[in-house]
Amino acid sequence: MEVASLYSEQFMDHVAHPDYKYELEDATHVHDGVNPSCGDELRLAIRLNDSGRIEEASYTGHGCAVSMASADMMSDLMVGKTPQEALALCDLFKGMITGSEKDEARLAQLDEAALLKDVSHMPARVKCAELAWRTLAEMLKDEGDSGATTTE
Amino acid sequence: MTMDSSLTQAQLASIRASALKADFPLLLAHPELAFLDSAATAQRPAAVLDAQRHFYETMNANPLRGLYKLSTEATQAIAEARAHIARFISALDDAGNPQQDAIVFTRNASEALNLLSHTLSHLVELGPGDEVVISVMEHHSNLIPWQQVCTLTGADLVYLRPNTDYCITQEEIERKIGPKAKIVSVTHVSNVLGVENDVAAIAARAHDMGALCVVDGAQSVPHIHVDVRALGCDFLVFSGHKLGGPLGIGVLWGKPDLLDAMPPFLTGGEMIDLVTETGAVWSQVPQKFEAGTQDAAGIYATDAALTYIERLGMQAVEERERLLSIYLCERLREQPQIAIIGPKEGERHISSISFDVEGVHPHDVASILDMHDVCIRAGHHCAQPLLTYLGWHSTCRASVAFYNDAGDIDRLIDGLNQVWRIFHGSR
16 A cells, blocks of 8 residues: 555655754745644755855654654755745645645656655645645744744 | 454444444445544434434424414324433433423524523522632533633633543532532533533532533443433433434433423524514424424434334444444554553544544545545534643544444544554554
8 A cells, every 4th residue: 555655664764764854054935834733743844045045944843753754854855945935846746745745757856755646545634745845834934933834 | 354352342343343334324325434523423324314204295384383284283293203202311200201302492402502601600690709610521512602701701610620530529519519500501412522521420519519520422322221210310412313313413311390491592483472562472492492384204203213222222323333432532542653542442432532643634534434435423522622722733533433344444543544544654
């Protein structure tokens, strides 16, 4: 079944050995996201450089493997992107996990995060997978206003 | 598979397989499924599905309204279901006859509890200085209606809390239910912990203090014989779908004199005797509480669900579920990575057992079990205050019904070992 491939070794590596789970010292933007009923809590931070690109992204918090691995993959993907590019990727990701975007070539832009494609068969887990991405989108739309995002 | 079970070989043999699965079309069509979420909703036997269809094919008409034979038959079917339910919960008058007019149909147990919170707050004229007592174990359906009523009336909401052994003690009952208490509403069996509360003691204390006592039987009526006279409560609510009936039928039983004194909850068609431009005269109980067209087919099929359970025998159902609960608890206890949240003794669990897999979020546990066709519930189980009180955010919950067998439980354990391998490598 599809769920088996979701918890792949590559996916689990992001859970067991996250690359971007730390506090970002000189963040320019910080935003919180929560899934109250799941208990997923995420604080996302990015640093925009002078040329307006995301130089670094990181997160702290806790939650299920899907929400945490998703945040790790997203943080990796966003390095070097402009806010507009980042927002477009957030839309693409949402399309993938809700099943409306199936174009493999387009989904390739999500790099490793395309591993989460199987969430489209697991409606109960969509809000776990999208937490980091929605938090980033809210952050970029709010332009640095340190609010909170909930996917519920 | 089993190591040191307290069950005898004969008991283990009796739960090894389940011939009853053949009575359930969904389980028959999906032999690969280990359905361990009956606390959320039970599977339905063919007898219930047949009854629903039989109603529509042979007696479909709007009950209570028509003056023709079909409608009369539908009305009769509802009346018989009321009497059957009354007998099922031993709601009998002094002459031993079922109190069929004390059975009110709602959409679900939640609606029945909303009906009670609204009407009882008027009946007892709830206000500042009064107390409503519930337990911290309540499902949100027996918590939020009282929270709302207390907010509206200024009454205080008081919580009975279990001790470290998950028991609401007599001492706690006497401490929390005092002379200010006007309404006490408690769950008979916790949908998270599976423990049975001593509702007879709670009802007795409530009455000593002059309070009314409501019992939420959603998790008890499907699994143990519930006798409202023995409990001594004033009201009992439960839902048909947890005992094999169709979705959409809730049941409220109340003491007839109290139901008579209570104002209506929902108003409209079929709950009145007389309507003028400026007022209305309410019907007698139970019609007073049943505005609008009832789900007569669902009620008829709920009646069939009770008949099915009675054919098995409630005692046999209880004994089989007791053995299954013990087996489930013992198998979970064998796993070092699993912590049971609730009593460690299988005998103390009525169907439901909550647990945690060390370091793995319950939603991940449930998703991986799902890929092994094992169905459990994961989350806060609509009992967030209880989980907060116990220091958890969410748990995994497995719940058994008489149609389960030890094989379903073994499948759960195999799946849990797979969860562990995915998250922590091989054991």
